[in-house]
Amino acid sequence: MHKQQKNKMFRFKRLPALALLGASLFLAACQTDNIAVDRGTNNQTTPTLTASPSGEVFGQGNVRVALLIPQTAPGNGARVALEIRNGALLALKDFGQSTIQLVIKDTIGQAATAQTRASEAVGEGASVILGPLFSASVSAASAMTQPAGRPIIAFSSDASVARRGVYLLSFTPQDDVRRIVSYAASQGRRSIVAFLPNNAYGAVVDATLRQVAGRSGMSVVQVIKYERSGAGIETAIREAATLFDNADSIYIPEGGGIPSALLASINRLKLPLEGKQVLGSGRWESVKLSDPALSGAIYPGRDVTKFENFSSRYVSAYGTKPGVNAAIGYDAVTLSVELIRRHRDRAFKPNIIENSNGFAGINGIFRFRKEGTAERGLAIYQVTNGLGQLIVPAPGSFGISG
Numbered sequence: 001m002h003k004q005q006k007n008k009m010f011r012f013k014r015l016p017a018l019a020l021l022g023a024s025l026f027l028a029a030c031q032t033d034n035i036a037v038d039r040g041t042n043n044q045t046t047p048t049l050t051a052s053p054s055g056e057v058f059g060q061g062n063v064r065v066a067l068l069i070p071q072t073a074p075g076n077g078a079r080v081a082l083e084i085r086n087g088a089l090l091a092l093k094d095f096g097q098s099t100i101q102l103v104i105k106d107t108i109g110q111a112a113t114a115q116t117r118a119s120e121a122v123g124e125g126a127s128v129i130l131g132p133l134f135s136a137s138v139s140a141a142s143a144m145t146q147p148a149g150r151p152i153i154a155f156s157s158d159a160s161v162a163r164r165g166v167y168l169l170s171f172t173p174q175d176d177v178r179r180i181v182s183y184a185a186s187q188g189r190r191s192i193v194a195f196l197p198n199n200a201y202g203a204v205v206d207a208t209l210r211q212v213a214g215r216s217g218m219s220v221v222q223v224i225k226y227e228r229s230g231a232g233i234e235t236a237i238r239e240a241a242t243l244f245d246n247a248d249s250i251y252i253p254e255g256g257g258i259p260s261a262l263l264a265s266i267n268r269l270k271l272p273l274e275g276k277q278v279l280g281s282g283r284w285e286s287v288k289l290s291d292p293a294l295s296g297a298i299y300p301g302r303d304v305t306k307f308e309n310f311s312s313r314y315v316s317a318y319g320t321k322p323g324v325n326a327a328i329g330y331d332a333v334t335l336s337v338e339l340i341r342r343h344r345d346r347a348f349k350p351n352i353i354e355n356s357n358g359f360a361g362i363n364g365i366f367r368f369r370k371e372g373t374a375e376r377g378l379a380i381y382q383v384t385n386g387l388g389q390l391i392v393p394a395p396g397s398f399g400i401s402g
């Protein structure tokens with residue numbers, strides 16, 4: 001729907017917000033003299049490495065980084081794990097062969113195994129753990145890493161498992177809601193009818209939507225929950241029928257076939273859509289935008305300005321097109337390498353990881369909040385001629401206050 005090349009490392013240049021790492025990935029913490037120094041705990045030393053770590057071992061560096069992914073999990077987990085692994089190895093080839101030793105461990109998609117693998121990683125001298133993927137696995141793994149003072153940079157999108165020392169590199173529903181609702185309010189939208197699934201994702205979106213709408217000056221938020229079935233969607237639309245006259249926005253954050261199904265039901269019931277703005281989410285990357293009912297809809301999305309070049313390189317290496325998770329794997333390893341190069345023994349201290357100026361990766365800029373979630377700079381797209389067309393670019397840097 002949307003549209004880097006191997007290069008030698010550049011020396012860092014001082015910039016107002018971000019520093020440059022290299023041509024294929026602009027990923028580095030900004031001006032370090034703006035970082036608050038944790039003077040009481042800066043004497044961190046590099047852990048002692050065991051001779052033979054358990055798992056796949058890549059690179060010849062003297063700092064060990066563990067990557068925990070569900071390589072043999074059933075269902076979609078193994079596919080996501082493969083993308084993360086491929087992206088991580090591409091980053092290692094580009095930037096990190098002589099800086100880190102990457103040890104890949106299979107969690108099989110189970111929390112107990114993730115905990116065991118995390119314990120292994122700590123015992124083997126890993127300085128940081130990348131992953132796991134699933135929220136239960138992140139919680140279980142952190143029980144081993146936090147007492148040992150080793151940070152996790154995980155891939156779950158469940159913000160409830162994040163905290164200081166357990167950072168999420170993923171895209172969260174909360175950031176998605178903040179971006180699209182704030183943008184809609186800036187365009188004069190004041191009342192939303194939101195159709196949300198009756199599940200945990202829907203509950204998170206509901207809570208964030210009400211908070212952001214209130215701060216943005218929206219006067220009315222009406223939330224209709226639906227079951228994920230044809231009958232459930234039809235029932236939800238009938239329930240919302242009396243709300244349409246006073247709404248200026250229709251919010252449908254789920255992806256896949258849900259937006260088309262909801263809008264088709266709205267049209268069958270001849271509910272008024274004229275003058276109303278349809279709002280989507282980052283999950284619309286999975287939506288078939290060729291549906292005429294979606295024309296004019298707007299949604300937030302990741303910054304893809306660097307992704308096309310990355311995609312070409314990934315295809316050359318692996319023979320298949322990457323998704324967002326491949327870029328997350330790439331960014332996780334590149335972030336680790338560059339923090340080590342810049343900060344050595346202090347690389348994974350909280351005040352270094354939580355640099356308020358942030359980092360810029362394949363999927364755009366991001367920074368870690370103290371509570372562990374990642375704030376990402378998102379673009380705004382509009383469905384035009386069956387494609388997502390960029391109408392508001394993603395920001396190139398974060399504001400000072402964040």
